[in-house]
Amino acid sequence: MRRRPGIGGLQKAAAARDQYRLLGENVAKLRTDMMKEQLSTFRSQLEEFARKHKNDIRKNPAFRAQFHEMCANIGVDPLASNKGFWAELLGIGDFYYELGVQIIEVCMLTRSHNGGLISLQELCNHLRQRRKKDREAVTEDDCLRAISKLKVLGSGFEVITIGKKKLVRSVPTELNKDHNQILELAQGQGFVIVEEVQRRLSWTSGRVIDALETLLEEGLAMIDNGHKDGKCRYWFPCVSSVYSSIGSDT
Amino acid sequence: MQKLADFKLPQFFNYPPYFTLQPVRDTREKQIQLWKELILDYCKSQKIFLIGVEEDFPLFSNSAIDRSLSHEARETFLSAIVGEGRAEWLDKGHRKCLILWHRIQDWADIVLQFVRDNGLEDSVMTVEEIRSGTESLGTELQGIDRTILMRALKLLENKGKLALFKGTSADDEGVKFSV
Numbered sequence: 001m002r003r004r005p006g007i008g009g010l011q012k013a014a015a016a017r018d019q020y021r022l023l024g025e026n027v028a029k030l031r032t033d034m035m036k037e038q039l040s041t042f043r044s045q046l047e048e049f050a051r052k053h054k055n056d057i058r059k060n061p062a063f064r065a066q067f068h069e070m071c072a073n074i075g076v077d078p079l080a081s082n083k084g085f086w087a088e089l090l091g092i093g094d095f096y097y098e099l100g101v102q103i104i105e106v107c108m109l110t111r112s113h114n115g116g117l118i119s120l121q122e123l124c125n126h127l128r129q130r131r132k133k134d135r136e137a138v139t140e141d142d143c144l145r146a147i148s149k150l151k152v153l154g155s156g157f158e159v160i161t162i163g164k165k166k167l168v169r170s171v172p173t174e175l176n177k178d179h180n181q182i183l184e185l186a187q188g189q190g191f192v193i194v195e196e197v198q199r200r201l202s203w204t205s206g207r208v209i210d211a212l213e214t215l216l217e218e219g220l221a222m223i224d225n226g227h228k229d230g231k232c233r234y235w236f237p238c239v240s241s242v243y244s245s246i247g248s249d250t
Numbered sequence: 251m252q253k254l255a256d257f258k259l260p261q262f263f264n265y266p267p268y269f270t271l272q273p274v275r276d277t278r279e280k281q282i283q284l285w286k287e288l289i290l291d292y293c294k295s296q297k298i299f300l301i302g303v304e305e306d307f308p309l310f311s312n313s314a315i316d317r318s319l320s321h322e323a324r325e326t327f328l329s330a331i332v333g334e335g336r337a338e339w340l341d342k343g344h345r346k347c348l349i350l351w352h353r354i355q356d357w358a359d360i361v362l363q364f365v366r367d368n369g370l371e372d373s374v375m376t377v378e379e380i381r382s383g384t385e386s387l388g389t390e391l392q393g394i395d396r397t398i399l400m401r402a403l404k405l406l407e408n409k410g411k412l413a414l415f416k417g418t419s420a421d422d423e424g425v426k427f428s429v
Contacts, residue, residue, distance in 0.1 A: 191266075216273065216277075217274055219276055222267035222268075222270075222272055222277060223267060223270055224267040224269070226266060226317040
């Protein structure tokens, strides 16, 4: 093709560019409008959803879990900030911040008994007792979410998994692998005996006693010399089913 | 929940290690605190004034979990109450302990209130009447330990609120109130 010379050609090319730009702008504007419309639809739908289901979210733990799943799927964290429009619309933040405060209270209250380590299950029992009047059921899932939000306080709240159980730690005690293994063993009966630990974990008695001594010092264990067989038992209030089962029916 | 008579026992009473004196200081302090409160609450609710360390005091053992307190533990818990001024050892060997869930001063106030409530400001009563007379029926003074009552009356006598005197029979004393 022959290149067209002269000023006419240049003008024509410039006109074509203008045309393209105009078209491009139009398309972009159209897209933005569409996006805006979609967003406003989304927002109004969400508002409607919130209006309709606010109570369900607050009261029904299964619904709440599904809501969180939905949020996770679309990449939104409704708890990221209490000022975000999610929280404002749904009040879902308040629910968890309230729960967080109650979790702290329960941990503080029971700390002298359990040394700052409490099983998630017992924590939930305590919370349900406290919240009886609200008629708002609390699940372990809710507790975990609330605790994950407490982390920003740098208060050392942490969930640790030992065996099948989840424990909530509210003191900065560092538990090593040995301690965790003993706690796992203790989940069976609520206590361990030195020989039993030696046998089950194939440790030397020195290693067992060392770990148990640390757990005693940290206030996580209590000794019991009262059994007929004369063997000293090390009880762990944080995993003891005896204590929590009695506690739950008061 | 387990009960002793109509007394509701706390949860820790069913947790075996609380029946062994704990070696770690912080844990032991907490343990002593719990036992102190339990013993005082129980004595108050059951109107028990005297605990014998060697005796079968209901709180000293729990058959449900097959545990009982050692002599050392009993003495430690009671001594902690004594240290708070809520009890007194009656002997040097620490065998008998007088429990003051109300301090002597508080008992004295209760006596004064009793006198006012019944319009006895200028009356004469025997000590025995204060413990078991019709006026004291249903009040805290009903069945009060004689040692404690006498201590409270002496305190009031020192303040000039009453005068104690020997009655007709040698073993009964009289009280002349002048509130």
